[in-house]
Amino acid sequence: MAASIVALIVLALALGPLLFVWRARRWPRGRSVCVVVVGDVGRSPRMQYHALSLARRGFDVTLLGYSGSKPHDELLSNKKIHILHVLEVHLIPVGPRVFQYVIKAVVQAVLLLYALLLKSPPVDYILLQNPPGLPGIAVCWVSCFLRGSKLVIDWHNYSYTMLGLTHGFAHPLVQLAKWYEKLCGRLSDLNLCVTNAMREDLAKNWNIRAVTVYDKPASFFTNTPLETQHQLFMKLGHTYSPFRARAESLDPDFERSAFTELNPRSRKVTQLDGRPALLVSSTSWTEDEDFSILLKALERSADLGVCLHKSSSGLDLPMKVVDMFGCCLPVCAIHFQCLHELVKHEENGMVFMDSEELADQLKMLFSEFSNSDNRLNQFRKNLKESKQLRWDENWEQTVFPLFTHTQGVWPKT
Incomplete structure (x- = not known):
């Protein structure tokens, strides 16, 4: 009798995961997406825009991430979007730094997998923001495998380059993160990215095909x-x-x-x-929410914006400049590799290399500020006449067709 009970237990343990996979893959569902942010949802505007666009197109959306900053009101009031919070994990101040990172990654992986498998409803797609990709990519892939979902990664930057700013790019932890990101990134069914430069880099160095989806102002x-x-x-x-x-x-x-x-x-x-003249230099990472709201209001009333964003990889673009251009606000922005995909020097703003060049540009722009035909007004006019696409229009053209592909074969780019 005891032997029979033990045999049944062993059989259950062996067949349990298989039965779970079988059940999950056949779970009835409509058009549904889980948008995953391993970070503060309220400070992830692009992923909030994805969620809103998907909901407007009839998808049931689960937005999974950390609580903290308040998401956009339109997102909170949308009945097609359900926000699911995951407990934020911090480094424990015990042992070597590498040990702290390992423990944090393991705990994050367990909490994220628990949320995806047991708290979130089954979905057709998981749309993951990267970075951070460790442990998010691997965990989301496991969830997709068990539930028969497709994994979509939206590459905003590289996790390893951001880690390299702190530890140096030769550090073993950074090299391990690069290896992980390159390996696991290939597990996705579809990849989106923020610039053509990043798309080319992903294809050349990582053999990952991606579709460029530029950030656009809401x-x-x-x-x-x-x-x-x-x-x-x-x-x-x-x-x-x-x-x-x-x-x-x-x-x-x-x-x-x-x-x-x-x-x-x-x-x-x-x-x-x-x-x-009113000059604004702002950031999305303001700790005080009231001050952040004030900055947004001021940039819509300003004469010039200044951007000091420098990409860790040189392959992403500053979203605050996108927002400023949405307000037809010209900018002075510090130069880096692919900035030309957004800021056109002497057309919608100016690009500077250092503080001395920025000072010269500010002197020149504001010395002629009292003239009605000054350069800032010309930049503003160019922005108005450019008829730049808004997020919704751009998303409809580039992303929506990818989520409605009926043959199960993703487009090659």
Whole structure:
């Protein structure tokens, strides 16, 4: 009797995984996607845009990642999108650094696999943001294998190059990360990337075919109307003196900020002659959420943006410049390998090599600021006339056809 029980237990242990695979692969489902971010969902705008675009096209979307920053309101209110949070794992301050990384990766892998297999519903596709790819790529591939899903990797950059900024590119941990990323990246069914330069690098060095999907501004990135700008400047003037009027209006009933003036009778807002220029240098990684909202509001009202983003791989582009261009805001951006795919020097902004060149550009641009035909206005005009695609239009053309391929054969690029 005991032997029979033991035999049954062994049989169950042996057949259990096989039965799970069989059941998962035959689980009835419609068009569904799990968008995976091994990071703060609220600080991953591109993946939020993917989720919204998929939901608008009728996909049921599970957005899986860490809690933290608030995602976009439209995403939170969409009934086709379910946000599933995973516990964030931090390094434990015990033992050598390599040991800490290993423990973190193992715990992350267990938590992520648990969420994908037991908390998330079965899906047709898993769309994974990379980086970070360790352990995300391998874990998502295992989940896809067990559930019969397809794995799509969206390459924003390389994990190993980001790790190399901290440890140096010759460090064994960085070399191990590169080997892992190159090996596991080939397990995917489809790859997206952010630049043509990255697409070519993936094909040449890693034998991975990818489709370039440029970051594009969402529809809500537009110029702020003068009336709204005035309200913002007046509000900021209560706390920050640079936004207050430098001189009182001749008519005491007029309301002034440092940049604008409101005629109380016509309710018309105009920009002041001789107003100062407003320069914004912002980042998506602001810790204070209220300050981040303020920066977004200011960049829609600014005259010039400055970007100091330098890619660890030289193959990705700064999304803040994409957002600024969505507001028709010209930029001065520091040069790196593939920046020309976004910033066209002397057309929609300027590119500089160092602080000295940036200083010269700022002097030149603002010395002619009072002229109506100044270079900043010309850059802004060029941005308006370029009729740049928005995220939704670009996604419909490049990504949606890939998710609706009916023959199960992914396009070759």
